[in-house]
Amino acid sequence: MAQLGLSIMLIFLVSCSHKSNLKEAIPEIISYNYDVRPILSDRCFNCHGPDARKREAGLRLDIPAEAYKALQEHPTKHALVPGKPDQSELFRRITSKDTSLQMPLASKNLPRLSEREVAIIKKWIEQGAVYEPHWAFVVPKKQVIPEVKNKQWPINEIDFFILKKMEEKGLEPNEQASKERLAKRAYMDLVGILPTPQEMQLFVNDTDPKAYEKLVDRLMAQPQYGERMAISWMDIARFSDSHGFQDDSYRSQWPWRDWVIYALNKNMRYDTFITWQLAGDLLPNPTKEQLLATGFNRNHKITEEGGVIDEEYRVQYVADRTNTFSRSILAVTMECAKCHDHKYDPILQKDYYQLYAYFNNVKEVGIESTVGGPETYAKNPRMLITNEDVQTTLKFINRLDTNKLEVSIMGDRDTTRKTYILSRGNYDMPTTEVEPSTPAAILPIDKSLPKNRLGLAQWSFDKKNPLTARVFVNRIWQEFFGRGFIKTAADFGMQGDLPTHPALLDWLAVDFRDNGWDIKRLVRQLVLSATYRQSSVISKEKLNADPLNIYWSYAPRVRYSAEIVRDMLLSSSGLLNKSIGGPSVKPYQPSGLWEMATSGRGILRNYIQDTGQLLYRRGIYTFIKRTVPPPSMMLFDGSNRDECQVSRYSTNTPLQALIMLNDPTVLEASKALADKLLQQGEAPEKIVEKAFTIILCRKPSQKELDQLVAYWNETQKSIKSDTKKIEKIVAVGNYKQKTHNLVSLVATMETIQVIYNMQEAITKT
Secondary structure (H helix, E strand, O other): OHHHHHHHHHHHHHHHHHHHHOOOOOOOOOOHHHHHHHHHHHHOHHHHOOOOOOOOOOOOOOOHHHHHOEOOOOOOOEOOOOOOHHHEHHHHHHHOOOOOOOOOOHHHOOOOOOHHHHHHHHHHHHOOOOOOOOHHHOOOOOOOOOOOOOOOOOOOHHHHHHHHHHHHOOOOOOOEOOHHHHHHHHHHHHOOOOOOHHHHHHHHHOOOOOHHHHHHHHHHOOOHHHHHHHHHHHHHOOOOOEOOOOOOOEOOOHHHHHHHHHHHHOOOOHHHHHHHHHHHHHOOOOOHHHHHHHHHHHOOOOOOOOOOOHHHHHHHHHHHHHHHHHHHHHOOOHHHHOOOOOOOOOOOHHHHHHHHHHHOOEOOOOOOOOOOOOOOOOOOOEEEEOHHHHHOOOOOOOOOOOOOEEEEOOOEOOOOOOEEEEHHHOOOOEEEEEOOOOOOOOOOOOOOOOOOHHHHHHHHOOOOOOOHHHHHHHHHHHHHHOOOOOOOOOOOOOOOOOOOOHHHHHHHHHHHHHOOOOHHHHHHHHHHOHHHHEOOOOOHHHHHHOOOOOOOOOOOOEEOOHHHHHHHHHHHHOOOEOOOOOOOEOOOOOOOHHHHHOOOOOOOOOOOOOOHHHHHEOHHHEOOOOOOOOHHHHHOOOOOOOOOOOOOOOOOOHHHHHHHHHOHHHHHHHHHHHHHHHOOOOOHHHHHHHHHHHHHOOOOOHHHHHHHHHHHHHHHHHHOOOHHHHHHHHOOOOOOOOOOOHHHHHHHHHHHHHHHOOHHHOEEO
């Protein structure tokens, strides 16, 4: 109830904040990008924007030359007359009281412009109605480090930009978080598992001024770093262990995941990391590792259903790769131009199919085999991984068996497949032939580059490409701060959010690009900043002034991802299997789910739970069947991997509490930790204190300890005579307890469950 009340209060505060914005002073200099374009985009571009098919009255307002010229239906009038709002038909229409003239038309069901919005448009016209290129399509420049009043707070360049914005808004940064909370934050963000009490104590007792810096470097050198950083890339790459669609049979793509973890651990340059995944097969004399990397673009859904139209699905696969590239590397909604010109961004349908042409030459078919025939765990083109490969060139692959292992990879045909614009996006309605090319509005491609995926990769990392570095930096910031500079991480276009800190975004993008696309260096900059080290305590004043933490005046409170919630449970209980890589595993899940959703064909008809140490592998290795994804992960907003996803939704529902109270993994973790602590033979107060410290990485307050001990005593008293209930609780999970006092075991288990259910246990604070 308390959380619900807080949520309602936040919604109210945000609503009030939005209303107060209407009374904000009009900027002295009106910016088209930041003040005017959002208004035009929301109210005008649907009828007077880039999409020629939807354009009305021949008026286009997103291009200055079109907006300034005489109106098609009224040759003596102009939509915009720079310097003269009274002579500008746009201004006259948005202020008109005549419902037949006022814009937007009532029939469009769009709200009228507010007084503030009208005033902005008027002042913009008075100042010359100057257009600016869309901010995201302008090459970033290294910004000057701003001057700030509080010169003691900044630790690195990031902090100057953040503090400057805070000072402009009358905010002050929070004090640094306690060493315990800071260490827990770094562990969970960098390796995704909790520190042990011994590791925590070593850090707390380290008086070296660079103790935190040393901790960060030590964590980033651990192999678990690659696992933690790979989680979001699995969503982007739509990695799963099944093909998808109705039959949804098994695929053996997990060696590609092992490569991603390996590449991130060895700090492969971002340009190399992406180039190998886009076009490793097109590099001169490609190695098996480079070929394996191209599995990125074969992770899409693939049908095995008899009776489908081969070309329809092949076209669908090409479209998926096109959409994934544009969403993940460019953060542009290219898919909106598949059927028609983009309605908001300067992207034509022709642009879409020119980009599509890069991915249209893959040597694949729409349907390769059906489940009724021989099952293929990897589709052509594919690569065989042998035991010799694993012992020599692909040592990073954690292969536990000697069976035949194949992985889908990229590989082009010997002859070029022609690409056509598809009318309304229909596979069987080709129109005009097009050649591979890139959207001119972003960056015209150098004609000397090869017209293949390798050329596209080189274009992506051209110094003049305005998007690639910005998009990645924004996404990495999102990883550590809960939200990017641009909240719409998959859309840097006209309808996407504007950056909250444009100067810092550009500074980081250029710095990242000019320093060798070094991912670990970028991550290190972020987590060593004073901005990252802040406490997450929110004062009433800050809650009123910055309820959504747009200015990062306090550390964000962000719930851990589904995979990390699992890892927290396993690492705190001592159950965690720390082996890196290998095939996906099937942990506990409710019985009958796969059986209810199966077509009755393929080897994934029945869910066969793993046993032994395989039950305790990290969340990133959980088996993802697209049609029936793991329910506990889905309830914590995990991805079913149907398509490229660059940021997850974040919800807070009662079902999440039910998972933390009833899921076998939670119960088993509680049992394992309780058993370990009881074997030490200490008093209940000491056992509860130790459990609290292990899970939350801090000592409990006396009040917290007293309440938990009281709960322990109450539970022991109530359970003492209920033998059947004791046996039922203790029977959960494969872990076999060594403690003989089952009453104390259950009391400790249930007390630990209370701690696991604290918000602090599953939230970065």
